[in-house]
Amino acid sequence: MSTNASDLLCTASTFASILPANATVEKIDWVSSGSSYGEGTLNAGYPTNATNLPALCAVTINVTSPQSSAYRFGILLPQNWNSRLLTVGNGGYAGGINWVDIAAGSRYGFAALSTDTGHNSSASDMTWALYQPEKRLDWGWRSVHGSVELGKKLVAAYYSKPASYSYYSGCSTGGRQGMREMQNFPQSFDGVMAGAPSWWLNGIVSWLAKVSQYNWPADTPAHIDWKQLPGLATAVMKQCDGVDGVTDGIISDPRKCTVDYSALTCGNSNANSSTCLTSPQIDLLKKVYEDYVTESGVYVYPGLITGTESGMASVLNDSTGNPYGLGYVRNFLDMANFTIDQYTDSIALQALELDPGQPMADIYDISQFKDRGGKFVLYQGLADPLVPAKGSSLYYDRLVQTMGTNVSGEFFRYFEIPGMDHCSGTGVDAPWHVGQVAASDSYSVSGFEDAQHDLLLALVDWVEKDKPIQSIVATTWKSPLNTSSGVLRQRPICPYPHVASWTGVGEINQPTGWTCRPNAAATTPALTSGVGIEMGVMHHWISFMALILVFFTTF
Numbered sequence: 192m193s194t195n196a197s198d199l200l201c202t203a204s205t206f207a208s209i210l211p212a213n214a215t216v217e218k219i220d221w222v223s224s225g226s227s228y229g230e231g232t233l234n235a236g237y238p239t240n241a242t243n244l245p246a247l248c249a250v251t252i253n254v255t256s257p258q259s260s261a262y263r264f265g266i267l268l269p270q271n272w273n274s275r276l277l278t279v280g281n282g283g284y285a286g287g288i289n290w291v292d293i294a295a296g297s298r299y300g301f302a303a304l305s306t307d308t309g310h311n312s313s314a315s316d317m318t319w320a321l322y323q324p325e326k327r328l329d330w331g332w333r334s335v336h337g338s339v340e341l342g343k344k345l346v347a348a349y350y351s352k353p354a355s356y357s358y359y360s361g362c363s364t365g366g367r368q369g370m371r372e373m374q375n376f377p378q379s380f381d382g383v384m385a386g387a388p389s390w391w392l393n394g395i396v397s398w399l400a401k402v403s404q405y406n407w408p409a410d411t412p413a414h415i416d417w418k419q420l421p422g423l424a425t426a427v428m429k430q431c432d433g434v435d436g437v438t439d440g441i442i443s444d445p446r447k448c449t450v451d452y453s454a455l456t457c458g459n460s461n462a463n464s465s466t467c468l469t470s471p472q473i474d475l476l477k478k479v480y481e482d483y484v485t486e487s488g489v490y491v492y493p494g495l496i497t498g499t500e501s502g503m504a505s506v507l508n509d510s511t512g513n514p515y516g517l518g519y520v521r522n523f524l525d526m527a528n529f530t531i532d533q534y535t536d537s538i539a540l541q542a543l544e545l546d547p548g549q550p551m552a553d554i555y556d557i558s559q560f561k562d563r564g565g566k567f568v569l570y571q572g573l574a575d576p577l578v579p580a581k582g583s584s585l586y587y588d589r590l591v592q593t594m595g596t597n598v599s600g601e602f603f604r605y606f607e608i609p610g611m612d613h614c615s616g617t618g619v620d621a622p623w624h625v626g627q628v629a630a631s632d633s634y635s636v637s638g639f640e641d642a643q644h645d646l647l648l649a650l651v652d653w654v655e656k657d658k659p660i661q662s663i664v665a666t667t668w669k670s671p672l673n674t675s676s677g678v679l680r681q682r683p684i685c686p687y688p689h690v691a692s693w694t695g696v697g698e699i700n701q702p703t704g705w706t707c708r709p710n711a712a713a714t715t716p717a718l719t720s721g722v723g724i725e726m727g728v729m730h731h732w733i734s735f736m737a738l739i740l741v742f743f744t745t746f
Contacts, residue, residue: 227242234307235311250345280361296628302350316518358382358651383565387570393546398491412472417509455467479503555586590603599686
């Protein structure tokens with residue numbers, strides 16, 4: 192397709208015949224190579240415009256949902272198309288088209304789309320959801336599904352042929368979005384790449400509220416101030432760093448480390464007086480590591496692991512309360528004046544039962560996706576302080592126990608990335624970049640744009656060439672977020688339950704010195720709580736009844 196031909200097709204008339212009555216072209220622009228594109232500060236969720244774009248057609252579609260809601264999505268249609276469609280996710284509760292991440296997709300050659308999920312807000316602003324059940328549904332699943340369905344039609348109309356393959360990439364809320372779509376609509380994607388997913392959304396927001404309450408108020412003896420966290424992180428690192436056999440400033444195998452709390456407690460001979468915690472603070476820290484189970488025995492969500500201490504402020508939030516936990520209760524459970532001191536276990540049970548917006552991605556039998564040749568890659572930073580790594584391994588356990596131990600050999604891989612924070616970055620110089628779109632300053636892994644280093648490209652090879660992902664090489668730079676600063680470390684990331692192990696030969700910061708070995712500490716336990724499973728079944732029944740109600744109130 193020539194530049195002139197592309198330019199001529201980049202008009203609303205190209206799509207007029209395929210748009211349903213509730214959808215309109217809001218905006219369409221031809222973007223020349225090297226240009227930028229976006230909505231600037233008008234886009235509260237993603238105010239930074241994409242830059243250095245390839246030549247492409249940028250289209251924004253507005254879709255009216257049933258009753259009182261609407262959502263938008265943007266799609267970039269590159270001149271040099273690779274015959275694939277890539278859908279990318281959002282972060283938190285952000286409302287806005289994620290132009291930066293779909294721009295990264297377009298640089299690979301994908302036609303790439305993103306939805307604003309039906310509102311315009313920052314990641315932690317949930318006020319749009321108060322008393323708005325239809326907007327919650329758009330955010331929970333409807334905008335993603337509708338955008339994918341319509342996006343495929345736009346691609347076919349523009350290129351005069353359908354996309355050969357459909358992929359998904361997203362982290363955090365974006366990971367949840369992709370998993371939910373895959374589970375409920377297995378025909379949507381051929382390959383899914385989900386990072387640090389808040390898949391059990393109603394559980395994690397309840398956990399965030401509960402942990403906030405642990406640290407409230409600021410004058411309680413147990414309160415841990417954010418200024419104490421760097422010292423705590425150093426003390427835990429001292430205990431856990433060498434457990435994996437290498438002292439390198441990275442806790443590669445947190446499951447093998449049992450924290451000696453006496454060495455952290457003020458007054459004990461082994462404790463560092465400048466970084467120690469009081470006994471009440473130690474008790475609070477233990478609660479942050481523990482899983483949240485209600486007094487009645489309902490399993491709500493797993494806690495954090497060692498190696499997350501430096502970022503714990505994101506969940507402890509001093510005494511103000513975590514904005515994701517507080518905001519959810521106020522705006523999704525319609526308790527507008529809720530304060531953190533009012534939190535009780537009953538709120539967690541209410542969230543699980545009502546499932547507002549139906550965002551949960553907790554289906555463990557995804558045979559239909561597997562049987563049509565779909566491939567699923569899950570990744571998680573082990574230093575993630577916001578979405579606990581134990582949440583991702585819990586989904587792994589439940590998937591394996593539901594579908595069988597051979598699923599990770601057939602269509603599924605789970606990668607734990609030591610030292611990586613939430614979705615991207617590292618505070619301990621750990622290799623972390625594996626081509627996740629939310630981490631890219633352009634696209635792929637700068638200097639290593641291949642399937643050995645880029646998980647998205649490896650996923651494409653698995654889907655299209657039947658080449659299973661045996662490992663992926665992660666990269667970090669001398670300045671972790673600046674790829675021009677020079678490579679500092681590279682290391683293989685192994686599919687769980689394997690872990691990268693130092694061979695003792697070669698350079699420790701080069702991938703050739705490492706090999707994948709089974710992790711004896713990563714066993715598959717029994718499902719954590721029968722009560723928790725029953726709650727999952729209950730929320731699916733409630734979701735079904737809600738869909739029936741929507742049907743009858745709409746028609």
